[in-house]
Amino acid sequence: MRATLVGPAELGQLFGISRTRLAQITARPDFPAPVAELVMGKVWDLADIRRWASATGRQLHDPPATDGT
Numbered sequence: 001m002r003a004t005l006v007g008p009a010e011l012g013q014l015f016g017i018s019r020t021r022l023a024q025i026t027a028r029p030d031f032p033a034p035v036a037e038l039v040m041g042k043v044w045d046l047a048d049i050r051r052w053a054s055a056t057g058r059q060l061h062d063p064p065a066t067d068g069t
Contacts, residue, residue: 003035003047005045006045011049015060026042032049
């Protein structure tokens with residue numbers, strides 16, 4: 001099974017938060033570790049983010065489209 005990866009822009013959309021707030025949340029020690037760090041920034045596995053959001057009581061918005069639509 002292939003992982004769905006998300007970067008900071010997608011995370012901001014998922015959580016409905018600003019870049020500043022996103023930086024605060026991703027710096028938390030309990031936030032999932034990124035699966036990679038690319039030139040464009042860190043990327044996370046969406047499944048890890050969903051588990052963390054569920055465990056911490058955070059609501060996620062609809063995920064951004066990843067199929068180019």
